[in-house]
Amino acid sequence: MSTRRTLPFAETLEIRDTCLCLSVQRAARALARHFDEAFRPWGLTNGQFSLLVAVNRPHPPVMGEVAALLAMDRTTLTAALKSLQRRGLVEARADEKDKRSRRLLLTQAGRALLAEAYPAWQEAHAGIDARLAVPNPDRLRRDLLHLASGEPFAEPAQQMGRRRSPR
Numbered sequence: 001m002s003t004r005r006t007l008p009f010a011e012t013l014e015i016r017d018t019c020l021c022l023s024v025q026r027a028a029r030a031l032a033r034h035f036d037e038a039f040r041p042w043g044l045t046n047g048q049f050s051l052l053v054a055v056n057r058p059h060p061p062v063m064g065e066v067a068a069l070l071a072m073d074r075t076t077l078t079a080a081l082k083s084l085q086r087r088g089l090v091e092a093r094a095d096e097k098d099k100r101s102r103r104l105l106l107t108q109a110g111r112a113l114l115a116e117a118y119p120a121w122q123e124a125h126a127g128i129d130a131r132l133a134v135p136n137p138d139r140l141r142r143d144l145l146h147l148a149s150g151e152p153f154a155e156p157a158q159q160m161g162r163r164r165s166p167r
């Protein structure tokens with residue numbers, strides 16, 4: 001354990017300027033506000049839109065599949081579903097084979113609302129892509145998906161295609 005009692009301001013600035021976690025959190029909040037504004041005419045938040053998208057599948061997914069896709073626990077998913085269920089956009093039904101499991105499906109109203117909001121998502125997303133300084137936004141998406149996957153990170157030498165020499 002460190003014996004420091006305070007963190008020097010220079011190190012605070014280092015964290016502010018280099019911390020990926022802080023940068024991603026700030027970017028996530030800005031993106032959330034951007035998409036919340038885009039979906040406002042449909043009475044949706046970006047989280048609700050993402051939830052509708054996660055449920056929009058050829059075969060109704062079980063709650064665990066949706067929770068995993070959205071990186072949330074089942075309790076948080078259940079709470080997030082309530083407003084969409086009250087609006088008649090999503091239904092939860094017992095699985096025919098396993099009555100303990102619930103499957104989620106979009107109602108006709110949910111499918112229609114998702115289809116109406118989709119062009120707003122396209123436009124908002126194009127605006128974000130245009131603002132990225134990264135020449136390859138798909139690379140950024142892949143890297144973010146890898147971060148979210150929980151997979152172990154390669155060591156820097158491995159990322160560069162070099163093998164580390166044994167110690």
